[in-house]
Amino acid sequence: xTAAAVTSHIxxxxxxxARSRAFYERALNLHVIGEDxxxxxxxxxxxxxxxxVLVLEQAPDLERQRPGVDxxxxxxxxxxxxxxxxxxxxxxxxxxxxxxxxxxEIHHTVDHRVTESIYFLDPDRNLIExxxxxxxxxxxxxxxxxxxxxxxxxxxxxxxxx
Amino acid sequence: MDFKVRRSGHIVLRVADVERSARFFQDVLGLxxxxxxxxxxxxxxxxxxxxxxxxxxxxxxPEAPAPDSDGRIxxxxxxxxxxxxxxxxALHARLLKAGATVERSEDRGAIKALFVRDPDGNLFELxxxxxxxxxxxxxxxxxxxxxxxxxxxx
Numbered sequence: 001x002t003a004a005a006v007t008s009h010i011x012x013x014x015x016x017x018a019r020s021r022a023f024y025e026r027a028l029n030l031h032v033i034g035e036d037x038x039x040x041x042x043x044x045x046x047x048x049x050x051x052x053v054l055v056l057e058q059a060p061d062l063e064r065q066r067p068g069v070d071x072x073x074x075x076x077x078x079x080x081x082x083x084x085x086x087x088x089x090x091x092x093x094x095x096x097x098x099x100x101x102x103x104x105e106i107h108h109t110v111d112h113r114v115t116e117s118i119y120f121l122d123p124d125r126n127l128i129e130x131x132x133x134x135x136x137x138x139x140x141x142x143x144x145x146x147x148x149x150x151x152x153x154x155x156x157x158x159x160x161x162x
Numbered sequence: 163m164d165f166k167v168r169r170s171g172h173i174v175l176r177v178a179d180v181e182r183s184a185r186f187f188q189d190v191l192g193l194x195x196x197x198x199x200x201x202x203x204x205x206x207x208x209x210x211x212x213x214x215x216x217x218x219x220x221x222x223x224p225e226a227p228a229p230d231s232d233g234r235i236x237x238x239x240x241x242x243x244x245x246x247x248x249x250x251x252a253l254h255a256r257l258l259k260a261g262a263t264v265e266r267s268e269d270r271g272a273i274k275a276l277f278v279r280d281p282d283g284n285l286f287e288l289x290x291x292x293x294x295x296x297x298x299x300x301x302x303x304x305x306x307x308x309x310x311x312x313x314x315x316x
Contacts (some may be wrong), residue, residue, distance in 0.1 A: 004208035004244025
């Protein structure tokens with residue numbers, strides 16, 4: 001019996017390392033906890049963390065852009081998701097306001113039943129999800145397909161309902 | 163009020179063959195399928211209670227080109243912490259059995275890592291941690307050698 005694998009971090013090649021760093025510092029409140037001799041930036045939820053959730057490196061060849069996001073799915077990463085350290089919808093609203101403030105492109109928002117999620121694009125148009133976990137009782141009994149799309153949560157994020 | 167990320171959650175991959183990829187993540191990473199596979203969406207996790215999904219594979223556009231990943235802007239690699247050195251050895255044995263290609267191994271001291279490509283060529287780093295307490299950040303990138311002396315030959 002082996003230990004369960006744990007999702008650790010993603011390494012992204014950025015077209016402009018400084019721009020991507022500034023973006024993730026503001027969009028997700030990530031902190032650079034170190035830089036290696038190759039110039040990679042290690043980013044974590046707090047400055048005291050020792051384990052990164054995101055590593056950024058400079059792309060060597062700026063001509064080799066990745067294909068765009070939807071509606072034409074290529075083979076490869078569609079998106080990477082970060083979990084918000086909160087159980088409170090107001091926290092997700094704070095993230096939403098922050099993303100709007102910094103001019104991040106919101107791709108879509110959705111109630112997935114297991115999560116409430118905001119999908120946004122980073123400066124290189126990588127699709128990133130930030131999500132608020134939902135209480136277990138919300139998806140118990142829906143185990144056949146607990147990852148529904150129950151519609152967008154735009155109005156709820158803007159405080160128009162609920 | 164402010165906010166903070168808790169942790170990494172999951173990766174979603176667009177793949178050429180969802181069944182082949184789902185098999186890969188079960189055989190190699192030891193993940194289990196969760197829920198139905200409606201709309202050809204395969205949700206996988208090692209432990210549903212700990213994280214309701216860690217990998218989702220879904221179809222790419224038919225005839226989509228394979229990822230031309232090396233050097234390209236975007237995903238360089240996705241990393242999973244797989245436990246102890248013994249877990250890494252067991253994973254290595256599963257990799258060989260599954261016919262997966264180990265691209266390289268890195269001994270970085272407290273962190274030891276295997277780099278493996280999924281059936282579509284996406285690069286995954288699978289690493290273990292040794293010693294008490296969290297590894298130093300330098301153990302994330304200071305390569306001291308390979309793991310050839312620790313792992314069974316192919």
